[in-house]
Amino acid sequence: MSGIKNTHKISAFDVIKIRNDFPVLNQKINGKPLIYFDNAATTQKPRVVIDTINKLHSEHNSNVHRGIHYLSEQMTKMYESARKKVQDYLNARYSHEIIFTAGTTASINAVAYSFGEAYIKENDEIIVSEMEHHSNIVPWQMMCKRKGANLRVIPINDKGELLLDEYKKLINSITKLVAIVHVSNSLGTINPVKEIVTIAHENNIPVLIDGAQAIQHEKIDVQDIDCDFYAFSGHKIYGPTGIGVLYGKERWLNEMPPYQGGGDMIDRVSFEHTTYDDLPAKFEAGTPNYIGAIGLGTALDYLAGIGLDNIQNYEKKLLEYGTAKLMTLNGLRLYGTAENKTCIFSFLLDNIPPYDAGIILDKMSIAVRTGHHCTQPLWDHYKLEGSIRASLAFYNTLEEIDSLYEALKKIQKMFK
Amino acid sequence: MTIQEIQEEIINEFKYLDQWEDKYSYLIKLGKTLSPMDSEYLKKDYLVKDCQLTTWLHSTFEEGRVFYEIDSTSVIIKGAANLLIRILSGRKPEDIINADLYFIDKTGLRESCAPGRIGDLLKLIDKMKRDANPYVYKTEAVERKQIM
Numbered sequence: 230m231s232g233i234k235n236t237h238k239i240s241a242f243d244v245i246k247i248r249n250d251f252p253v254l255n256q257k258i259n260g261k262p263l264i265y266f267d268n269a270a271t272t273q274k275p276r277v278v279i280d281t282i283n284k285l286h287s288e289h290n291s292n293v294h295r296g297i298h299y300l301s302e303q304m305t306k307m308y309e310s311a312r313k314k315v316q317d318y319l320n321a322r323y324s325h326e327i328i329f330t331a332g333t334t335a336s337i338n339a340v341a342y343s344f345g346e347a348y349i350k351e352n353d354e355i356i357v358s359e360m361e362h363h364s365n366i367v368p369w370q371m372m373c374k375r376k377g378a379n380l381r382v383i384p385i386n387d388k389g390e391l392l393l394d395e396y397k398k399l400i401n402s403i404t405k406l407v408a409i410v411h412v413s414n415s416l417g418t419i420n421p422v423k424e425i426v427t428i429a430h431e432n433n434i435p436v437l438i439d440g441a442q443a444i445q446h447e448k449i450d451v452q453d454i455d456c457d458f459y460a461f462s463g464h465k466i467y468g469p470t471g472i473g474v475l476y477g478k479e480r481w482l483n484e485m486p487p488y489q490g491g492g493d494m495i496d497r498v499s500f501e502h503t504t505y506d507d508l509p510a511k512f513e514a515g516t517p518n519y520i521g522a523i524g525l526g527t528a529l530d531y532l533a534g535i536g537l538d539n540i541q542n543y544e545k546k547l548l549e550y551g552t553a554k555l556m557t558l559n560g561l562r563l564y565g566t567a568e569n570k571t572c573i574f575s576f577l578l579d580n581i582p583p584y585d586a587g588i589i590l591d592k593m594s595i596a597v598r599t600g601h602h603c604t605q606p607l608w609d610h611y612k613l614e615g616s617i618r619a620s621l622a623f624y625n626t627l628e629e630i631d632s633l634y635e636a637l638k639k640i641q642k643m644f645k
Numbered sequence: 646m647t648i649q650e651i652q653e654e655i656i657n658e659f660k661y662l663d664q665w666e667d668k669y670s671y672l673i674k675l676g677k678t679l680s681p682m683d684s685e686y687l688k689k690d691y692l693v694k695d696c697q698l699t700t701w702l703h704s705t706f707e708e709g710r711v712f713y714e715i716d717s718t719s720v721i722i723k724g725a726a727n728l729l730i731r732i733l734s735g736r737k738p739e740d741i742i743n744a745d746l747y748f749i750d751k752t753g754l755r756e757s758c759a760p761g762r763i764g765d766l767l768k769l770i771d772k773m774k775r776d777a778n779p780y781v782y783k784t785e786a787v788e789r790k791q792i793m
Binding site: 591 | 665666669670697698718719720721762
C-alpha cells in the first residue's frame with residue numbers, strides 16, 4: 230500500500246485503488262513515500278502490463294511473421310492484435326496505417342527522412358513551432374540540411390500559446406509540411422491541432438503531430454483531427470519503453486520510400502533489384518519490438534477499463550487544485566498558463582536554481598525534472614535555462630500536491 | 646593551517662548539523678558567499694566534464710602554489726566548492742594531488758547527498774587534482790632555481 234490517505238474524495242474515480250495497480254508507486258525514497266511527479270519523462274506501468282511482458286518472455290517468446298510453428302503464430306497474432314488496438318485507440322481508418330516504431334523520436338525521424346526523400350526540394354519550407362521538443366526540431370533540421378530546405382518557426386506568446394495569426398503568415402507556396410506538438414512537454418499547452426490541420430490542408434500542406442504528451446491525456450481521433458501523421462511513445466502511456474507508433478495516412482505511407490531496409494519489409498530481394506512489402510511491413514524493417522507492442526496494447530486495454538473521460542476529469546481536478554495551490558506561494562513563477570493545458574506545472578521559485586530545488590525535492594522523495602526538458606528554443610523565448618517541472622498523471626493525488634507545496638515552502642526557507 | 650587542520654575545522658562546523666536539511670542549509674549559505682567567477686572562464690574549456698550540474702573550474706599557478714576559482718549553476722555545489730577552495734587553494738601542487746579529503750565522510754556529506762551529487766563533487770575534486778599535476782614540474786623548477 231502507498232500509505233497515502235485520500236482525504237479529498239473524488240467520486241467515480243478511486244485513485245487509491247488505481248495506485249495499487251502500479252507497484253513502483255508503493256515504495257519509500259529517503260524514508261518517505263515516493264511522490265512521482267515526472268510523468269512527462271516517463272509514466273509508470275500497471276501490474277497487468279508488467280505481468281504481460283513477463284509472461285510473453287517466459288512462455289510465448291518467438292519472432293513474429295517468420296515462423297510456421299505454434300509459438301510464432303501465436304506471437305504474430307498477439308502482435309497484430311496490438312496493432313488493431315492502437316488503430317481503435319486512434320480511430321485510424323486502417324490497421325496498416327499503424328506502424329510500430331521505437332518511439333516518437335524514431336517515428337518523426339522516419340517521416341523526416343522518407344517524406345524528405347519523396348517530396349522536399351531545395352528552398353522548400355517546413356513549419357515547426359517555438360515550443361517543440363528537440364525530437365520535432367532536429368530531424369527536420371537534418372532533413373533541411375540534406376535537401377537545402379528551410380525551417381520556419383511559429384512563435385508563441387508568454388502564456389505558451391501558439392500565435393495562429395503568425396502561423397497563417399508563414400504558409401506559402403513552398404511550404405511542404407507542418408510539424409507540430411499536440412501537448413507541450415514543458416508547458417502543458419494543448420495546441421488546437423484540428424484548427425492547425427485545417428489551415429494547412431486549405432493550402433494542401435500535410436501535417437505531422439507529435440502526440441507524445443497528448444496520447445495519455447487526450448482523446449485522439451486521427452480521422453477527426455485529419456492529421457497526416459501522428460507519433461507517440463508507448464512508455465508515455467503506461468506501456469513499455471522501446472515501442473512507439475507512427476500513424477500515417479495510407480496515401481503518404483504508400484508514396485514515401487521506406488526509412489530503413491532489412492528483413493521483413495521486403496517482397497523480393499536480389500542484387501539487381503529489391504521490391505518492398507506492403508504496409509505496414511514496408512516501414513517495419515527487422516525484428517520489431519513485438520513484446521513491447523503487445524505490452525502497449527495491454528496498457529491501452531487498462532486505460533479503456535478506467536475510461537479516458539474519468540481520467541480527464543480527474544486530471545482536470547489535479548490541474549485546478551495544483552494551480553490554485555502553487556499560485557499562493559510568493560515568489561513562484563508559473564510558466565505555461567495557456568487556457569487549455571494538461572497537468573504540467575513548470576515553474577521557478579525565487580532565484581533558487583532549478584537543479585538545487587530538484588535536489589532538495591528528491592531528498593523529500595518528490596521526483597520532478599529540472600532543466601530545459603529538451604525544449605531549449607522554448608526557454609530561449611523566456612530567456613531562461615529551464616524550469617522545475619512537476620508533471621502529473623491519474624495516479625497522483627491532491628495530497629501529493631499538498632506535499633509539493635510544503636516542500637517548496639521549506640526550500641524557500643533554506644535559501645533565505 | 647595544514648590541509649588536515651582545515652578539514653578538522655570544517656568537521657567541527659558540521660558537528661551539530663545532524664539533519665540533512667541543516668547540512669544543505671549550511672552548504673547553501675557557503676555557496677552564496679562564494680565569489681562569482683570572471684565570465685571569461687564561464688566557458689566550455691573550463692567545464693568540469695560529466696558533471697550533471699554545470700560547474701566551471703579555473704586554476705592558476707603563482708610562486709609554487711595552485712589557486713582555484715569555481716563557479717556552478719548550483720548553489721549547493723558552490724557551497725561544497727567553497728569548502729574545497731578553503732582546503733586546497735593556495736597549496737603546493739603535490740600537497741593537492743596527495744590530499745586525503747576525508748571531510749566528505751566525517752561531515753556526513755557523503756551520507757546526506759544523493760550519489761549523483763557526490764559524484765559531481767568527486768569529479769570536481771578529480772579535476773582540481775589533475776589541474777595541479779602539470780604544476781608539479783613548475784614547482785620543482787622554481788625550487789631548483791631557488792637552490793641555485
